[in-house]
Amino acid sequence: MIKVSINGYGTIGKRVADAVLKQPDMELVGVAKTSPNYEAMVAFKRNMRIYVPEENKEKFISAGIEPAGNISDMIEESDVIVDATPNGVGAEYKKIYVEKGKPALFQGGEKSNVGEISFSALCNYDEAIGKKYVRVVSCNTTAMLRTICTTSKVSPVKKVRGTVIRRAADPKEYKKGPINALVPDPASVPSHHAKDVNTVLKDLDIVTMAVISPTNLMHVHLLDMETEREVRREEILEQLLSTPRIVVVPGKAGINSTAELVELARDLGRERNDMPEVMVFEDSVQTKGKEVFLMYAVHQESIVVPENVDAVRAVSGMSKSIDLTNASLGIRK
Template identity: 45%
Template sequence: MARTVVRVLVNGYGVIGKRVADAVLRQPDMKLVGVADVVADWRIKLAAARGFPVYASLTDRVVDMEKKGLRVGGVLEDLLKRGEVDVVVDCAPAKVGARNKELYEKHGVRAVFQGGEKHEVAGVSFVAQRNYSEALGRQFVRVVSCNTTAICRVVGGIHEKIGVKKARVAIFRRAVDVWESSRAGIMNTVVPELQVPSHHGPDARTVIKDLDIVTMAAKGSHNLYHLHIAMIETKSRVSVEDVVRVIEEEPRVVFVSGEDGVEGLNSIFEISRDLGRPRGDLYEIPVWRESVSTSSDGTEIYMMWATPNESNVVPENVDAIRAVTELEKEAKISISKTDSNLGVIKRIY
């Protein structure tokens, strides 16, 4: 693809879609053609009020969306038919992207799917710092879920630099997203996910094929961020300093410290708001420095980190757009452009 500026449409303007749309606006090598959805509630009306061209994802949704007072610029399929879009970032609810794929295939347009879709929908599952080159020039790529992204950044970095024999990660998930906490959620309990292992481990292997990883999950009664607790057996003896060095070198991973009063997910939430990011988004994975420890024989690492579920996949979507369009062939260059445009940092304070 010879373009120097790629034209991007975000299909599905929810938690992930609205963040990806804003991130695309901040990339000089990308142009946001517009956003598409099937409803016309306050979220989509806000997009229209911000001046985004809004399209109907499905033809039969136009009348209803207009009846609800939204100015609809047209139907997504017409845009694709006219060749006005280079890449669709599909941020529709889980499994809906698989249905939307037919449309992208029909019009030969590239698409980036999200972690709610199966690996097979795209054939390539993506975390920029792990397998950027696998996505180069592909028509379809899937950015893995927030949990899998965090695991691939942290455990993947240790695997690449030190060598992981076995990784075991427990995931405490948020129950429901903030914007829909009025509709669902749990209170004053923790609910174990009884499918063991949870799907996150096999999902991480769609990106890092030789990683021996087992994950177990439970959901808590909070609505923002997941907490990961990892026990990692290494191929050779390591020290805490070795692990700290890996984390310090790994893009999109940062340290926070209990000594500085970072006591829980709530502290990280407050930090992300203090950073002044759009929506208080945190693109980085904050690892608790004190949690990084090793067994007495130096063959196991223990550590904990937070996973900012609403936002950590946003830079990955930007890099995925560059990879599928071959706007940039080198992972390091794309990551550095994305991080500089979004203000991603290596040291919070």
């Protein structure tokens, strides 16, 4: 059993913790919390061990949460640490992981040099096996890479021009905005997403632009990809349909928006309305000569969860586990 702990129990951390609990070959050591808020209380009630900063122990005890130890103890007791702390904090923790000789995963908000490799299960899984420090790329980059590497199976993608319509905040983030504006992010070209895709697909000619939109449900991407040879729409659709972690949303389903996709997740009884698959709108998939056009939606809170589970196995030296991860998480295909 791989002993896994979660440092940073927020949007991503809590989902990865639940995913770890579902793995037949993993054991959740516990989760690190810095303050005894509602998330800590729920995790404690669910019998997760809570590790806290030494100086905050009393606060947790007063709130009725008996800490299992401090964060350093948690790292010590783990085989792998999934760091899902806020942007930049993971790089600080890396010093401790290195000092204690523990493999660790980092998230997309960290600079790419925090890991030995930036990871995308459908693009460079094998290269990550046996590495000690792996950065799972961000939600937007994960979705783009899944889509590009899948299209490349039909004919190698040479060039990508993409537009990212970003959700402004996660549902719990009540202080973030905008609420009445579309904000170019940034009002210059390219957006950082292209550079992040290049951390995995180093030679790809890619330019992205991004706009923040006042919504909190999902991102939407509009991609224009150029392939090596002329491709047919049917070939692309067939490849998308047969690829794990990508769902083709049929035109006849009457789903025209991210609101309805989240309603679908609710109707399916998905935990937390999660949808870790890239949701490609079937009618948006078109080809013209060597160009492939498509649009898809990205559930930012959950898309990186299966990649984190795969990456735990990769840093543990285990072979590719996409099918095992998908089956354990109830992910289609």
